[in-house]
Amino acid sequence: MVTWLKKNVHPLDDLVYRLAENHSIVLLNGGGFDAPNWSVRVSFVNLQDDIHDDIGRAVRAVGRSYVDTFNTVQKK
Secondary structure, three states: OHHHHHHHOOHHHHHHHHHHHHHOOOOEEHHHHOOOOOOEEOOOOOOOHHHHHHHHHHHHHHHHHHHHHHHHHHHO
């Protein structure tokens, strides 16, 4: 799955943008902060505590969509 993901999905073009577009959550790609490309940067400053749960749910939803796509491709 990881090999397929790295080959077919660009971490900046998809993960960060899908979070913004589908969940109205704006995060930054970790690669811009000398972190791995497949990471995101969250600033928790000035966020209410319940927002942390929303961010976690949104990241999991995007992750599940990658798994679903991978499983669909593997069945073909």
